[in-house]
Amino acid sequence: MAQFSRITSQAVPLPINDIDTDQIIPARFMKGTNKEGLGENLFNDWRFLKDGSPNPEFILNRKEVQGGQILIAGDNFGCGSSREHAPWALMGWGFRAVISTSFADIFHNNALKNGLLPVVVDEEILVDLFDMVEEVPLVNFTIDLAQQSLLLPDGRAVEFPIDTFSKNSLLGGVDQLQYLLSMEDRIVSYEVEHDPS
């Protein structure tokens, strides 16, 4: 999985609550059998109009936000399905972190397993963030995972939570599958004890 330590980037605001995985990547783009190319279909139905032309109103179609690695979104981001295609699509587009007040459970897990960092901030900070990018669209934010800190352009540092295990995995300290594989002996004993057949 991709590692994560520190990024500095402008942010793309999407001030909508409950953005579900069907919006992030509609199911009809999930017929592929690999992880590639999903970025092209990120937010497809919001990005394109009925006639297939880009929707000029939609933020991701604006020139100035291209290259932004941070997405700022409303509450409960990623609700809906378990599709890991959602973080794959976000990362395929170029995002490395999503900031919101809350994330749906499965999306949160999936994001962490792919090196897409979910950054949880409180409501007030989120409103500040939206205001800042509205005023100065190209303003930079820094996310420092080791410090668990989000650095705002006004100099404030906002701490965000992350569980130790996921943090270590993202910083490159633990490979989750390797960790599980290293538990082989314990898994065997569990199986013997619970399922002697």
Added chain:
Amino acid sequence: MSRRPEMNHRTHFDKVWEDHVVFQEPDYPAILYIDLHLIHEVTSPQAFDGLRPKGLRVRRPDKSLATMDHSTPTLPLNQVVMDPQAEFQLKQLELNCQEFGIPLFQLGSENRGIVHVISPELGMTQPGMTIVCGDSHTSTHGAFGALAFGIGTSEVEHVLATQCLLQHKPQSMEIRIEGKLDPGVTAKDIILALIARIGINGGVGYAVEYTGEAIRSLDMEGRMTVCNMSIEAGARAGMIAPDDTTFEYLADREYTPKGEDWERALSRWRQLGSEECATYDRSITMDVSNLEPMITFGTNPGMGIMISEAIPNPDHVKDPERKAALIKALRYMDLKPGKPLLGHKVDVVFLGSCTNSRITDLRMATSLLDGRKVSEKVRVLVVPGSEEIKKMAEAEGLHQRFIQAGAEWREPGCSMCIGMNGDQLEPGQYAVSTSNRNFEGRQGKGGRTFLASPLTAIASAITGQIMDPRTLM
């Protein structure tokens, strides 16, 4: 942090959880053993691809089961030209299952069907198990007292390789459903009412246990409908402690234990369930005595009302974000606030999905049909959840009743629940759907979905407009 319950204060969830923890280091997630891993074509190929370069095998193919459901056609195979991408995806699953020795119910198999429909009907889903699948509606299996939840594709790879998952223990929530349902009001209405009340993030971080009189009086199929949509409230899992209803359903199914093994399993299963003095991190109660059939008007499953109520008016919503969401939803749905949904035109009715495609759902719908025809203006798709259900329905003659009424009787699969297989709404069309998600474009780009029970769906099919099923009973 979740509480550490003492032995005699444990909830049903605590028991199942503790029974499956292989090991846990401080500050690390638990290593949770998985008893059953369900697999389908859409979320698995990348996981199998992950195993190969690492030289890994599937640890327990005997605890895995694969089916084809999401992108399969619902017309007979000799009548369709399959989407080449979907065909490739199905082929890929077949090859992966062959290579790794995983049992697969592929197209043509008489056990095939929607993953969350076939596992219970075969008796593979059993009380006290841990069950996962790369699919959020895995919560369905909680109806049997299993701890069942959806996982992503990276986790699918973890389970394939190790039969284990890394999990933080969720908190526990009791949702007590009291009261007695009126005729015409069903399990689907209970869960839609609950989500309307607690919101689509009301369950985030929790494993929910449903208790109370109204839950106990549901049959297994109704309980599956309730647990199925737990994820629509954001819950990690939804469970119902097993009881005689559960055991009766399971007895003599293909994969349930037989003879003495059955007796042993029963006595183990009877130890499950929450202790009398168990405490939950959160408890809520909902009374369903005066509940009406529910229907959604918006673009998430929490935007639901009782069928006689009016569509909420954004002007009356104080919270600015909720107000914005409501305005956005009504614009997408092209609906006027303050008006009732009753009488609104309907273009398509979809009866199917892992929420409501089981035999009782089909029987319920035909009972209301009662010789009537569906409106000529409405396209009605009936998609049984599995080959087994299709066979049962045909043996009872239900299919003839649907066909004679003017509905399409289709082959089993997910179909228009997710619209991956070509069964889709046209832009702007309105559908009453017995599925579980009404997100923008879920059933086809630009399509608009009203979620409701099979009774409400068929009543609307008959009259060509949103209809309270009780008026036809």
